[in-house]
Amino acid sequence: MRDRQPAPQPDPSPFDDAPVAVAPISRRTVTLGVSLLATAVLAAVALVVPTPYAMRSPGPTEDTLQRNLIQIEGARTYESTGELRLTTVSVLGGPGYPMLSGQVIQGWLDPKRSVLPVEAIFPEATTQEQQKELSQAEMVSSQESATAAALTEIGYDVPAVLDVAGTEPGSGAEGKLSEGDVIVEFQGEPVGTYADLIDGLAETNPGDDVTLGVQRGKRAMDVDITTSGNGERAVLGVFIDPRYDFPVDVSIEIENIGGPSAGTMFALGIIDKLTAEDEANGKVIAGTGTMSPEGTVGPIGGIEQKLYGAVRDGAKWFLAPADNCAQVVGNVPAGLNVVKVSTLAEARDAVEQIGRDEGSDLPTCS
Structure with a gap:
């Protein structure tokens, strides 16, 4: 019987027992790596910061x-x-x-x-x-x-009650009309729709004096107002809150x-x-x-x-x-x-x- 021979082994590398040379990490490299990591973290955090x-x-x-x-x-x-x-x-x-x-x-x-x-x-x-x-x-x-x-x-005619909601500061209506007043006439003519008031103003020049018929509670009264306006259109300086009766x-x-x-x-x-x-x-x-x-x-x-x-x-x-x-x-x-x-x-x-x-x-x- 032939003796079993051990399996051939590869020749050892001449470098197997040699020390491994590791290049030293410079302080500059470490600083750069830490800076890049910090920048990435800050950038990620910045993306979720609330803004105004x-x-x-x-x-x-x-x-x-x-x-x-x-x-x-x-x-x-x-x-x-x-x-x-x-x-x-x-x-x-x-x-x-x-x-x-x-x-x-x-x-x-x-x-x-x-x-x-x-x-x-x-x-x-x-x-x-x-x-x-x-x-x-x-x-x-x-x-x-x-x-x-x-x-x-x-x-269509669109009947409306023209309630005064306020006046524009500095306008001719300030101090003369009050919230809750109801405009019922313009220059002596009845105002039954919003269009009636606008049509009346269309025939008025900025700076003209106009007379409004106003219902204040149970009291009817006339109020004189000086209109204003930057162009051809006269304005009263009144905020109106219409109450419509739609047909x-x-x-x-x-x-x-x-x-x-x-x-x-x-x-x-x-x-x-x-x-x-x-x-x-x-x-x-x-x-x-x-x-x-x-x-x-x-x-x-x-x-x-x-x-x-x-x-x-x-x-x-x-x-x-x-x-x-x-x-x-x-x-x-x-x-x-x-x-x-x-x-x-x-x-x-x-x-x-x-x-x-x-x-x-x-x-x-x-």
Whole structure:
């Protein structure tokens, strides 16, 4: 029997028993490594630090012609084939809900968003709940003003009691009218609608003296006021809270949207439903703007974001308040045509021209 031989072993490496040389770590290298680690930690922490900023982003849009948003009783309504979309802004941050640094940086890098100091969006010393309540109150007032303006635009008389809510400091009405007074006459003529008062002022020059018939409690009295105004339009310097007696029952049902900026699109939706003409005629038209009872389109905030929201939801046309044109210029997304409007009559005419494919000559903000 052959003896079993041990398995051959590899030759030992000449380096197996040699000491391993380790390069010494310099103090500079250690300092650099610690600094980089500290910087990374600080940067990560900085991204979650609360900031005094809030951010506006494109919010949802709603078609005011959809079946259940505007409901009308007491008058014949008509079907529409187009869309009249109100636009909104979503706000991140604010009282009790601060934005983090990382979110601020993202907002700065996104052209569809704008980052502003909190106080530029929210009134100082207000809570999130107070801001929500104010926004809802503004929405209700906006709906009433839009209804009054729309019905007046298409020929209805809209009776109203004109309660005085206050006076503008420094105006001719200060100290002469009080909260709770009711304006019943202008220059000796009865005032039964908001339009009556506005029509009277339209024939008055700034600086003219006018006489208001006022009901103060059970007492009837005449009050002389010197009007003011920067241009051709005279103003009384009186804040009025109208109580309407609408000849048509209009109700607007919309959730999770507040503020006054949908007034113009509400008014256009009411007009479209109450008139036989299909004004939008298949076109998708978006817009924004407050609406006064006499039909004036007022400026709003966040129009840059509303332009992007309109394009996202399929709009090719956008109605913008003339007083917002400075913010519109340079911020119009590709494929969107912006029309500037100052009154409800102008906005209505724009919708009709767009519906007839005749919108190319409408005024713009450029």
